[in-house]
Amino acid sequence: MPNGVSLRGQLLGWLLLPLFLLLSVAAFLVYSETVKLTTLAYDRALFDSTRALSRQVQVRDGRIEVDLPAEARAILRYDERDTIYFQVKDAAGRVIAGDHDMPVPPAALHRVDLPIFYDAKLNGRSVRVAAVFIPSPLGTGTGETLIQVAETVFKRDSIMRDALVGIVVMQLCILASTALLVWLGVRQGLAPLDGLQAEIASRSHLDLRAVPERDAPLEVRPLVRSINDLLQRLEANIDAQRRFIAYAAHQLRTPLAGIKTQAELALRETTPQAMRHALEQLHISAERATHLANQLLALARAEPGALSETHFCRLDLTRLVKEASIAWVPEALSKGIDLGYEGSSVEVMVRGDPLLLREMVNNLLDNAIRYCPPGTQVTARVMNEGRPTLVIEDDGPGIPAPDRDRVFQRFYRAVVGDVGGTGLGLAIVADGAKAHGASVRLESLDGASGTRITIVFPPAQE
Structure with a gap:
């Protein structure tokens, strides 16, 4: 959703825009059908005049004449708004009756005994013409007699305008009414969201109770x-x-x-x-x-969420553990402890934070050296058997079984001799492993004494 656009605005837009398009298409179709039906009705009336005029064509002394009294002419030409024209031509093109300046039907529309309709100009005015070619009466020669009746299009244009205005006004009324109903529906439908917003906004920063779900719509x-x-x-x-x-x-x-x-x-x-x-x-x-x-x-x-993986980098776990082990050798020697490194001599790549990984290794070595008596051994190992693995083990007194599940808690210290400490070392290791997506496992070497802590890291991606 674009910035600054409300959900209500999005819903109204997606509902009203298609509705406007549909109503516009409907108005166009209705107007087109209205034009078609109106044209058809007026054309039929115009052609009826042509047929009536054709029945007045007679043959007298071998010549075609039109028996059209003055009253009939007046009736034929009568219209409240439009002007009516007519014309009868014989096969030779002579005007037998009616107006001489009537247009000629397009040649492409020429056919006998079938109605012809076309638009034309007469005396500078637009007219609609209905024409028919009928066979010339016997004794008057070959060819067809042309009968045409034309009228101006004022009534037609007026009806078209009225129809267009009526359709537009009707569609606008429908659109306005529908828009109002849609707006009310969207407002009512989004009312639970307003209640949810008010529920959350009314709380203080200390109120972390769960938000009630019962009044929320299923989609929310x-x-x-x-x-x-x-x-x-x-x-x-x-x-x-x-x-x-x-x-x-x-x-x-x-x-x-x-x-x-x-x-x-x-x-x-x-x-x-x-x-x-x-x-x-x-x-x-x-x-x-x-x-x-x-x-x-x-x-x-090492707090969960304190580190971002965007700051992680690929590093060699073997080199990191070797350097840390070398740094702890003087402390181990001062206490009579044999500290050594075993395992892989090639690169074992992991992805993580160098400072936190070094702190984890330092805490593991510090714990092992701190709690082991003189004469014991502490060994650091790095392996890569499908996944990078770090192992720190010692043959010291070990951790009592009841304490093994609790030593990774903060400030918890197992009772193993009179050794000072903060109770944070293994908590740092556990949180650091979690931040790197690694797993930590603590076990005893022989069931009672000795301790092995294993950290398995996820494979480093390129």
Whole structure:
């Protein structure tokens, strides 16, 4: 639908324009039929005069004469509006009776004992002529006698004009009446949409209740259902944002309070050794706050709908995982953990956001290194067995079975030793995978210990 055009205007246009065309065609057909019937009626009357005149043709002393008294001539020529002309010619072309300047019938119409009708000019005026050729009477020679009667066309033109005006006025009245009925019908038919618009417009931005479907027309109910689905998703998203803000505020409050406390303690200390200890604790609290803030930013980036696929690009998952693994080697060595890479050495292309994919890999490696004790192994793998696949596994203590379905929730932390964390790492992984159309699977290596997290990506399109 073009911009700025209402549905009511579209409906009226699609209904009234064809109606106008149909009425115009009907008016033309009616006018054409009226002209045809009027012409036929006047032509028959004109030909009747020709036939009556032909019956007055007689032979006297071997010559053709017309026995037409003065009263009969007056009756023949009488008409209230038009002028009547007549003519009788013998086979030699001599005018026996009537007007001498009558036009000659077109040669193409010449036929005997059959009516001939044609239009012509007489004394500068338009006339309609009815003519007939009759065989010459016996004893007058061979050939045909021509009898013609003509009349001006004032009555005909007047009737045509009156018919045209009547038809146009009638069709305009029909069009106006129909247009009014169509407008009322469209208005009444669209009234439920006005009610729906008023229902939605009257709500505040906090009112996300479903729009009632019972009063909506059947054709509009799919639209109402789509709006209700959108409102439901929006309400769920807003609730998730509220919970996220509440959780984030709660999580940030603790490290910030710790930073403030450690700073106050450092200010009260007088000895360098005590002041150093307070500053070390302040540094640890600042690192935790920084890590939590970074996790919150990454989680916000991984939010469903926060990323647009128009910003995705093709990238090599193998190279990305290798670079991330190399970056985490120093941290793994400091904790006595063997971190390595196995799997594909060739390009495994995926389509996605580089920053978010790197954040997902970093969170998986961070979780594995954070929760594994010294002497364990952490392995990163990239495979392409029909679909690009990323696997991060370790032989650490594993995740208890009751917690495996909950570790991907925000701010949820499984009870595995006394290890600090934000409870956002795997939530970022889950949201990031969803944003890339990937699936995430968590499983134990031997049923009790060890953890394997597998992410399967859709094939990268060219």
